Amino acid sequence: MTQRATTGATDEDEILRVFQSKAETKAFYDKISHVYDLLSEHNEGPVRRTGLEKLDAQRGEKVLEIGFGTGHSLVSLAQSVGPTGKVYGLDLSERMLDVSRDNLHKAGLAERVELICGDAVQLPYPPDSLDAIFMSFTLELFDTPEIPKVLAECQRVLRPGGRIAVVGVSKEGESGVTLHAFEWSHRHFPNLVDCRPIFVRQSLEAAGFRIESTERQMMWVPVEVVLGFKADDKSTQ
Numbered sequence: 001m002t003q004r005a006t007t008g009a010t011d012e013d014e015i016l017r018v019f020q021s022k023a024e025t026k027a028f029y030d031k032i033s034h035v036y037d038l039l040s041e042h043n044e045g046p047v048r049r050t051g052l053e054k055l056d057a058q059r060g061e062k063v064l065e066i067g068f069g070t071g072h073s074l075v076s077l078a079q080s081v082g083p084t085g086k087v088y089g090l091d092l093s094e095r096m097l098d099v100s101r102d103n104l105h106k107a108g109l110a111e112r113v114e115l116i117c118g119d120a121v122q123l124p125y126p127p128d129s130l131d132a133i134f135m136s137f138t139l140e141l142f143d144t145p146e147i148p149k150v151l152a153e154c155q156r157v158l159r160p161g162g163r164i165a166v167v168g169v170s171k172e173g174e175s176g177v178t179l180h181a182f183e184w185s186h187r188h189f190p191n192l193v194d195c196r197p198i199f200v201r202q203s204l205e206a207a208g209f210r211i212e213s214t215e216r217q218m219m220w221v222p223v224e225v226v227l228g229f230k231a232d233d234k235s236t237q
């Protein structure tokens with residue numbers, strides 16, 4: 001199933017486009033890197049932790065986080081994979097990378113984590129090389145045609161049977177007043193409200209992931225927490 005897109009009036013079945021350039025996105029996250037936690041941690045932290053629990057990173061694994069922000073999940077993933085594992089992080093914002101690196105140093109975990117600044121539409125990792133991928137509040141920042149590209153890249157770099165957990169603001173189900181207000185704000189103030197609700201589970205399914213579980217949680221907007229698997233070589237998928 002593909003996601004239809006619109007720039008006009010809100011339709012229950014359609015997701016909005018992204019109205020700002022990558023340069024603007026990068027500049028925005030560079031600018032807010034030192035206050036990001038103040039703005040968002042209270043709301044996003046608990047839901048993000050549900051996503052990390054679902055991913056359930058194990059000792060010795062190689063795990064990638066796309067759009068790591070200030071690095072909370074990098075710290076948690078580095079603890080989970082232990083000294084024999086490796087965590088990779090990719091983010092568009094250099095300033096976010098600096099903040100994350102500081103936080104990893106403070107936690108004494110910097111050596112387990114390799115950070116790269118880049119755009120996740122092209123992942124700089126070899127095919128079949130990772131056990132798991134984590135993404136929270138980031139997939140909804142990609143414009144509609146890019147979402148399948150990012151997820152195809154995730155398919156490419158995950159090993160057969162590898163898993164992906166995605167936490168994202170959701171357009172699934174009943175669209176209440178708050179969701180409409182959120183979409184209205186995204187259309188009218190795209191540089192302030194840079195993300196918009198998307199169909200998380202549908203996107204992962206369309207990219208060929210087998211969905212293991214979907215949990216819907218309420219922040220001030222609905223959020224989907226989805227766990228999917230790349231087909232195993234032995235699978236008939």
Ligand SMILES: C[S@@+](CC[C@H](N)C(=O)[O-])C[C@H]1O[C@@H](n2cnc3c(N)ncnc32)[C@H](O)[C@@H]1O
Pocket residue numbers: 025026029044048066067068069070072090091092093096118119120121135136137138141
């Ligand atoms: C809303 S923040 C979420 C941060 C973190 N995942 C969390 O849950 O706290 C989105 C992050 O994705 C990064 N980002 C935005 N566009 C990106 C892209 N095209 N490729 C990689 N990272 C991107 C931003 O720089 C920012 O750090």
